[in-house]
Amino acid sequence: MTLDVLGAAIGVPAGGAATVTGVTLRASDVRHGDLFAALPGSRAHGADYAAVAVAGGAVAVLTDPDGTRRPALAGVPLLVHPRPREVLGAVAALVHGDPTAHLRVLGVTGTSGKTTTAHLLEAGLAAARRTAGLIGTVGTRIDGRRLPTALTTPEAPDLQALFAVMAEDGVTDVAMEVSSHALTMGRVAGTRFAVAAFTNLSQDHLDFHRDMEDYFEAKATLFDGRAEHAVVCVDDEWGRRLAARTPGAVTVSTTGPAAWRAVDARTGPDGTQSFTALAPDGAQVPVRLxxxxxxxxxxxxxxxxxLDAVGVPAAVAADGFAGVEVPGRMQRIEEGQQFLAIVDYAHKPGAVAALLDALRPQVTGRLIVVLGCGGDRDRGKRPLMGAAAAARAELLIVTDDNPRSEDPAAIRAEMMAGAEAEPRAGDLMEIGDRRAAIAAAVAYAKPGDAVVVAGKGHETGQEVMGVKHPFDDAAELAVALQGTR
Known part of the structure; x- marks a missing residue:
C-alpha cells in the first residue's frame, strides 16, 4: 500500500513516497517495508525509538506533530495525524487487505464471561462445520491450532495481521474477546464485526477508567453501529441500559423477559448443567454444559x-457446547482426593461472588478459598474482593497474586481489611507465599469440602518487581493434592 493512499484514507497528506508492506508499533519488531507507528505514551513517545525502527527497515512513520520533532525522523516519509492511535487500526486494516471484509467476526465484551462465551462460540461454529478462529485471554487458535498470545485483544497492527493470516488459512468466522482497553485505545478500529455481544458489567479496571460510568461507556462503543447484529444479556442493569439504547439489539436473559431465554436450569451431582433455551421463534432447544x-x-x-445471528442453528450450536471446558475457568483438578478442587480466574468482586455462589449448592462441607489481588491495578476492588470471599467461605486464605511493583503485604492488608469488616466472615488466614497458601488450604480440607484457588486461572507466571516467575495454580494445586492420597 503506498503512503499517499494511506494518507488519503485517514485524511492527511503523505510526507514522502514509500510503499508499505506491514505495520508495527514496536520498534524492535520492525521488518523491512513496515510503517512504524510512533505513538505518544504516558512514559515515553514512540518517536524516541524511531532510529531503531528505521535501522530495522521501517520505510515510513505514522506519528503526531510532537513526534515529528525527533531528529531521527528527518528525511523519513511521514504520516502526521493529531491522534495517530485512533487511525492506526484503519491503516493496518488497509495494509493487510481489509481482512475482516472476508470474515464474520463475533466480538464479546463485558466484565466476566468473555473467555467462556468465546470458547462456546468457537465450539458452536465448529459443530456447524465452519472454520473458526479464536482470539482471547487464554489463547489464540486458527482452526484448533494454537498460537502464542499476550493481550486479551491484540494491538491493532497485530490484530489485523492475525485476521489476514486467518483469512489466508480459510477461516470463515472468528470468536474474539473485546476488552474495554481495546475499545478505548482503538485496537479494534478497522475491524468489521458481524456480531457484538455484551455479557455483564461489574467493578474492574477502575485504575484505567475514571468510574463505572466511564467503564460502561467504553464497553458501549462496540454497539455504536459498527456491528451488523447486537446481542445483549439483560440480567443486570447495565445490560438493560445498553439494550435500551441499541436499536435492534437481541436480548438474552436467565431471569426475565427477553428475545432469548434460558429456563429450567438444573445442576447434576457432578456439576454439569442442563437448561432449555427458548428462541425468539418459539423453538425450545435443550442445552447441556x-x-x-x-x-x-x-x-x-x-x-x-x-450464533443464530450468523446462521448457525441453535440445536447444532448446542451440540457443540456439550464438551466445552475452558482452562482456568471452573477448572476441576482431580488427584483422587475426596473433596472438590477448583482453579478459577475470578479476580473482581462480582466474579468472586458468582463463583462461590455457583459452587455452594455442590458442596456439602466447607468452602476453602485461596485468593489474592494484583498490584498496579484497581485498588478499590481489593477490600471488596476480600469481603465477597469472606462472606461465602468457611475459610479464606489471603495470599499474593501478581504484586508487580507493589508491596505484597500492603495489597494483602487492603484485602484483609475488607474481609475483617464483613459481618458474615468465616475464618481468615494470611499466607503471602501462594504455594504455601495452596498447600495450607489442601491440608485443611476434609471429605465433602471444596478448595477454590482463585484469581490467576490459566496464568503460568507470577510477576514480582518486573520479574515473571513460573507459577501455575492448576499445577501447584495438583502437587498439593497428590500429598493427600
Missing amino acids: QLPGAFNVANAAVALAC
Missing part, C-alpha cells in the same frame, strides 16, 4: 443468540 454455575447458563444463552 460441562461448565458449572448460573453465569455459564447466561454465557451459553448469549453464545446461542450470537
Whole structure:
C-alpha cells in the first residue's frame, strides 16, 4: 500500500513516497517495508525509538506533530495525524487487505464471561462445520491450532495481521474477546464485526477508567453501529441500559423477559448443567454444559443468540457446547482426593461472588478459598474482593497474586481489611507465599469440602518487581493434592 493512499484514507497528506508492506508499533519488531507507528505514551513517545525502527527497515512513520520533532525522523516519509492511535487500526486494516471484509467476526465484551462465551462460540461454529478462529485471554487458535498470545485483544497492527493470516488459512468466522482497553485505545478500529455481544458489567479496571460510568461507556462503543447484529444479556442493569439504547439489539436473559431465554436450569451431582433455551421463534432447544454455575447458563444463552445471528442453528450450536471446558475457568483438578478442587480466574468482586455462589449448592462441607489481588491495578476492588470471599467461605486464605511493583503485604492488608469488616466472615488466614497458601488450604480440607484457588486461572507466571516467575495454580494445586492420597 503506498503512503499517499494511506494518507488519503485517514485524511492527511503523505510526507514522502514509500510503499508499505506491514505495520508495527514496536520498534524492535520492525521488518523491512513496515510503517512504524510512533505513538505518544504516558512514559515515553514512540518517536524516541524511531532510529531503531528505521535501522530495522521501517520505510515510513505514522506519528503526531510532537513526534515529528525527533531528529531521527528527518528525511523519513511521514504520516502526521493529531491522534495517530485512533487511525492506526484503519491503516493496518488497509495494509493487510481489509481482512475482516472476508470474515464474520463475533466480538464479546463485558466484565466476566468473555473467555467462556468465546470458547462456546468457537465450539458452536465448529459443530456447524465452519472454520473458526479464536482470539482471547487464554489463547489464540486458527482452526484448533494454537498460537502464542499476550493481550486479551491484540494491538491493532497485530490484530489485523492475525485476521489476514486467518483469512489466508480459510477461516470463515472468528470468536474474539473485546476488552474495554481495546475499545478505548482503538485496537479494534478497522475491524468489521458481524456480531457484538455484551455479557455483564461489574467493578474492574477502575485504575484505567475514571468510574463505572466511564467503564460502561467504553464497553458501549462496540454497539455504536459498527456491528451488523447486537446481542445483549439483560440480567443486570447495565445490560438493560445498553439494550435500551441499541436499536435492534437481541436480548438474552436467565431471569426475565427477553428475545432469548434460558429456563429450567438444573445442576447434576457432578456439576454439569442442563437448561432449555427458548428462541425468539418459539423453538425450545435443550442445552447441556460441562461448565458449572448460573453465569455459564447466561454465557451459553448469549453464545446461542450470537450464533443464530450468523446462521448457525441453535440445536447444532448446542451440540457443540456439550464438551466445552475452558482452562482456568471452573477448572476441576482431580488427584483422587475426596473433596472438590477448583482453579478459577475470578479476580473482581462480582466474579468472586458468582463463583462461590455457583459452587455452594455442590458442596456439602466447607468452602476453602485461596485468593489474592494484583498490584498496579484497581485498588478499590481489593477490600471488596476480600469481603465477597469472606462472606461465602468457611475459610479464606489471603495470599499474593501478581504484586508487580507493589508491596505484597500492603495489597494483602487492603484485602484483609475488607474481609475483617464483613459481618458474615468465616475464618481468615494470611499466607503471602501462594504455594504455601495452596498447600495450607489442601491440608485443611476434609471429605465433602471444596478448595477454590482463585484469581490467576490459566496464568503460568507470577510477576514480582518486573520479574515473571513460573507459577501455575492448576499445577501447584495438583502437587498439593497428590500429598493427600
